[in-house]
Amino acid sequence: MSSPLATLLPLTKSLDMALRPVNWDEYVGQKQVKANVRIAIDAAKKRGGMPEHILFYGPPGVGKTTLAHLVAATLKSPLKNTSGVAIERAGDLAAILTNLEPNTVLFIDEIHRLSRKIEELLYPALESGHLDIILGKGPSARTVELSLPPFTLVGATTRVAELSGPLRSRFGGGVFQLDFYNDEDLRDIIRRSALLLDLSAPEEVIDRIAARSRATPRVANALLKRVRDFSEVHNRKLSAALCDEACDLFGIDAQGLTKDDRRYLETLLKSFRGGPAGVRAVAAALHEDPDTVEHVYEPYLLRLGFIERSSRGRILTPQGRSYLSGEKSGDIF
Ligand SMILES: Nc1ncnc2c1ncn2[C@@H]1O[C@H](COP(=O)(O)OP(=O)(O)O)[C@@H](O)[C@H]1O
Ligand SMILES: [Mg+2]
Known part of the structure; x- marks a missing residue:
């Protein structure tokens, strides 16, 4: 049987996409991270180049992927999405890097999953924009240096401690920790999501959901949607009492614990x-x-x-x- 937490956290891809902030104003909270990232972007734009590589880390659902999208949108750059799990072999990385359009934001999610071998291949790409490819085998093998188009790597991880020191040091644009959200920010996020979902949610409902969402925007959105479903099925208006009943049914208590x-x-x-x-x-x-x-x-x-x-x-x-x-x-x- 899947746990209540499992149903709230990973299975919300389409909801994530529907509710994902599309500009900096919609991205609530994380003020310091936002300010720093925007400076890196503005400075790069002024120079007419791409910003240095950036790393976001923090628990699941706090807005790392969203930030990667915002970075690309602000730079008006294409975004190439991949993950540490998907890049298994040297050829996978080479294929991705050599096919980048110039000035792409390359987003590598779960970047701690890259193997050391792939990491090492990535270093020259991050530092000086080239890739060393070994052609042939044995005594006749030779290394070819391939120049890459300019790109910015945006990495994301829930496990920054598992990242090697050398990889971490390549994020010259900054290594940013995303924190859990306070109640006020969560309420802002839920209000916006309710609007997008065309729901009229009274403040008491917003409060209830904020309190139960583990200080995490993704959980807040998922919970709002499930409470909406509950109200539709029972043909009842959204209210604090209805929220409590729904959360009881989902096995989520007043503190958001399952x-x-x-x-x-x-x-x-x-x-x-x-x-x-x-x-x-x-x-x-x-x-x-x-x-x-x-x-x-x-x-x-x-x-x-x-x-x-x-x-x-x-x-x-x-x-x-x-x-x-x-x-x-x-x-x-
Ligand atoms: N700062 C934020 N402001 C508004 N909504 C947010 C914010 N951060 C996250 N969200 C919402 O939560 C969802 C999950 O965020 P996401 O960026 O996918 O998290 P992560 O990549 O850290 O797991 C997003 O689709 C968005 O709807
Ligand atoms: Mg993500």
């Missing part, structure tokens, strides 16, 4: 006496993939202050404990 989050917290409490416990041990107890636990569940639990990471592992905090005991007394929903 049964998977609660299972995580309970496991930490019961199987590990509140920790410290290593992420692999917790994941094994949950029958979950450690990567998913670390990069999908934990960031928001950390933000809420329900868990802490220490050198010896994860620890359930007093806030985490009181959340769990609150749930038992039934005042979470």
